[in-house]
Amino acid sequence: MAARIPAYRQAQTAIKQYIEDHHLQPGDPLPSEGQLAKDMGMSRLSLREGVKTLEAVGILEARQGEGIYVKAFTFDSIFENLPYSFASDGQSLRDLLQVRTALEEGLVGMVASQVCPEQIGELDALARQMVQKACDGQTFEDEDRAFHLTLYRPLNNPFLNRLVELFWEVFRRLHGSTGVTHWNLEQTAQDHVAIVEALRAGEAEQLTQAMHGHFRQIKERLDPQNSPDAQTPDPPQPRQPVHK
Known part of the structure; x- marks a missing residue:
């Protein structure tokens, strides 16, 4: 016998x-x-419970004294709950990085033909701020986030902007929870400078390569043992016979 569907779910x-x-x-x-x-x-009670659950996931909005309205789609409810659905371990971070890399590398080449000089100027200013903060030994999360959001603005895709923001913020939270400390601030800042230079050149392939280099550096930070710069341990030496 099939389980009975709760009234609020029916609502x-x-x-x-x-x-x-x-x-x-x-x-x-x-x-x-x-x-x-x-x-x-259905009863008002069942309807009310259904409305509450749809409010929680961002489909409806109950306005005090006005009524119930359809809410514009956002990632807000996902944004609030997604970090807790990930385990606080390096594998979750690597999985998310793989998706984020595919998204940004796959679309960044399109920006080259649509970006305007003013937007390149904004990105250049943000990259310079990152470089300055890196030289001072400071982190630059705000500038990093603003850079990636500004980068894709020329595509005029609000859905993409929200995805980039979502991935960036969840990645930041997971990164903080895993205790990863291998972060070359100056290299990260220079990665963003390289992206701006590729934009100025107007070369889609160069831009994609610059973004690829940026994410490769992040991946190596998460897997320092797999980095090309990681030192290969010396092979074990044969034991010398002991003469008595």
Whole structure:
């Protein structure tokens, strides 16, 4: 016998179907709670529970004294919960880096033909700030985040911007929780300088290679034992016979 679906889950499904059937857009209001419960043939309590769960995942927004509205899609609910779905270990960080690398390396070449001089100037200023802070022994998380968001702005893709922001922030949180300390500040800053120089040259392939070098450096930081610069331990020496 199939398990009975809880009333609040039925309410969730019914509300989402109502939004789809009535072609409601972000910012559109839903009917009053009483009317909606009547239309869906359920109790107000079940409807209220369904609304609460859909609020929690960012589909609905209940405005005090105004009613219930369809909410614009964002990654906010994912953003708040995703870090806790990852284990605080190096493997989770490497998995996320693999996805982030594929996303940014795959799209950065498109920026070369669409970026304007003003945006290159913004990126150049951020890269210079990173270099200065690195020379002073300071980290530059704010500048790093702003750099990557500014870099993809010419593509005019809000969905991409939110993904880049999401991956960047979750990566930062995981990075902090794993205790990774191998971070060459100056090299990281110079990676961003190389990206700006490739943008100025207008060469998509050069830009992709610059981004590839940046992420390769991050990967080596996470796996220092696999870095080309890692020292290979000397092979064990044969034991000398002991003469008595």
